[in-house]
Amino acid sequence: MRKFIDDATIQSAYMQVLEILEKVGVRFEREDVRELFKKWDARVEGDKVFIPRNLMEEALDSTPKQDYTVPAKKRVVAATPFSNAPFILDDDTGVIRRCNIDDAVKLYQINETSTLYECTNPGCADPVDNDAPDQFVAQVAMSLKYSNKYPSIGLRATGSNSQNGDVYGSARRALRLVREFYDVWDEPVMSQGICPNPPLAYDQECLDNLCAAIDEQQAISIFPCSLGFMTGPESIMEIVIHDFAMSLAGLAFIQLKSPGHPTSLCEFSTISNIQTLQPNYGSAEGIFIQVIYYELCKYLSIPCVICGSYGDGTAVDYQAGMEAMLTTTLPFSLTEVNEIWCYPGILAGFACGSFHKAILDEEMMLYTNRMLQGVEMTVDPKLPELLAAGMDAGTFLGIGSMDTYRRDNYMTKIFNKWGIAQANNTEKTNLAYKVQQVLESRIAAYQLPERSAAQKKLLQPYLPSQCQYR
Template sequence: MKYYEQFISKKDVERIHENVVRIFENVGVVFENQRALDTFKEHGARVEGNKVFIPRNMLEEAVKTAPETFQIHANTVGDATLGGGSMLAGGIGGNIYIQDGGRVRKMTNRDVVDQFKLNETSPVTQYGLVNPFMETTGFSSDQKIYGRMAFALKYSSKYRFSVNCITDGVEADQVYDKVKKGIQLVRDFEGIQDKPVIMEGINPLSPLAFDNAPIEKLYANCHEGQALWFTPCSMPLLTGPPSVAGLLSTTTAEALAGLVLAQLVRPGTPVVFGNTSASTNMRTIQLCIGSPEATLIAYATAAMADFYKLPFRNGGALSDAKDVDFQAGAESMMLLQATLASKPDYILHMCGVLGTFNIVSFEKFLLDEEIIAMVQRQLAGITVDDNTLSYDMIEKVGARGNYLQGRTPKMFRQEYQMAKLFNKEDPNQWQKEGSISVRENAREKVMDRLESYQAPTLEKEQLELIEKYIPAAFKDSIKF
């Protein structure tokens, strides 16, 4: 039995799938892009205005052509495999604020670089992540578009498949060409011309729509043989139905509509199926990602991906809290439990999330790593064999004996997860040593981690390819 079946049955999954088919055939999906409308028409879908009605057989054929697993290739850092529970994770991305000493402020470029370093030195992240630069005064137009990508190529030692060019502000008719140029930059840097080297994120516009720019990105990546991920983020009662099952129906339809188009454009295009929808605070009309419903959606996403035999994305250390407090810890533990138990192939926002995706906390980044270690140990379960039953030791020590003899045995270190930041000391001793809070302890360790970052070594030819795209402040180093 799969872990997700505690929360959603295979019969429920089939019913949601049938609801998706009904939505496709009777409600339709809006594509605000003529190229997409023409593609659907050419393949026999009914198109009315900018609304596409996808027949069952078209959906079924598209799902069959999408691979169950695939690789993103890189000569510099090795190939990344997505699928089969690969659980490739990155820290929080896309935020514009930072929690800094009890206040929330807008990020600076220095914060962006420090966030990057924290992700690079993390033991729980596998791919490099660079936030868009906050201050772009003095950047050339190419640096605004490709600067983040070039920065990652130069300074990341981890997989870089999730760092794309920035097309915000680019004219609609230029998005396609700009994205293709970015793909070619990575190809040339890696010396790989005929395989996927990047994965582009495509976000539907809930409910049941895609606007123009994401579709142009889709076409560019499909034509260049790259991978895609589709991740709706719908708010119940606003951009989705008021029930969890209804929300799963519309968001699954959104992700699959993108998949169908990708397979029509280029059969076999690698696709990651995702969903980051959650709850809605109807008092303030805000998305609530630190909710029990978000965990249910995470499990359901795993179940739907299993049904369609697709790699998938969900989860992270999600929280709506604005400070590193009890709420932040409780919500992050709840969401990380669901994330690690459902074993997604691609995880964004693995560490450091506050303020409903909008705020990063460096202290929370490290504390989330601690939570991850706890959950991983729990999910590993109890090993029962002749060695762990320890009968010979029990017999030797006997009744009222003492097992503490000499150095701490390897078995204990393997069996029991030891906290690095959480306080496990005697309360009197803790008080004598200054009553240091967990947050203060984490802040001190953040500085150590930032100091430990080391840039990778690149070939001269690689540096020449990317140098003109890197903003002047970061061309030579990222030490402050």
């Protein structure tokens, strides 16, 4: 089985993680959280919790496990567009601006009109013209109005997007709204992403969101977002150990508070550009960090995914395409991973999104899935007859099977494959023009999901005025 790091290194890294939890500790900035750890005999000094090895292993025992031995078809799949970008690149002018409600609705239309996407999430973080009393709940309500897909919410309640600054209350109302909407009370109906605060900390706001997810019995994904040499150590291996310790500390709290609670991990950390003090996501190093973290999760059978389609640029260009392709395909050559989850349209380290890049990333994913599909190795017993007929005709056009051709060949509808004939086909080879056509056709094809009168009544008070049912 292919691994990026060997078993001895994995075991050594895990031992170092346990030592950090036990001797260095992790900050938890909520007193009730620290009190819970105290009840389980963890040492607490100020806001710092020191988690003993036996307690951590007990928490791991109650964590639902993933069977990594089950064979699965290799593929890339889209979570949602943009992840949670607060800014939008205007693809026509090149201007970067704050996202608005129209952008958010447009993202749901893109999300719903492609089978590549399997989740829904407020991809435009905190639209500038959101006029709802509780802006966080409003964004979750919009996902329920505009999408039929599983809510996997990466956005979290904050002091600025929650009504009266009540982060826990806002988060709890949003998660409860999803339950009421689906009228499902005995299992999770969504997942909530939780990003700790490096180095080695969970602040009040983070814990408010985490506690709300636990109290509403929704699935939780912990995803550290450390930056090497800034909020985490400067070496790749050390930043992974730091992140894994921070993640396991959060997992320990979840399992102590609610044993058996569905919890998964994911890594969004990367190296930093020391010249600009910004993250470098469209890089091989960022993928190395994800892969090592993934293999640590696999070692403990903790559910984990690797993500791709990153781009550091602020333009849809050669760099954005190269980085998206690199970060989507490299993990398959480094480790035995079955799926890569993508967030099409990401630019500038999650800060910015582009609708044109989203469409181009989707096409890149289709190409990647074709690559992973491989080749059908069976040979038609009638091949000698086909070759004889082709030799007589001097061509296989009209003789061969179009179905077989389509099975073995992926023909892009977007990328330029006109070769030297492109000079006489300017319109057909204009990439931006073709992408815009695809975008417009997808938006035109979107149909607002049908909702019952009860569901509409439930959502209506929470929606921004622009999105309310008429």
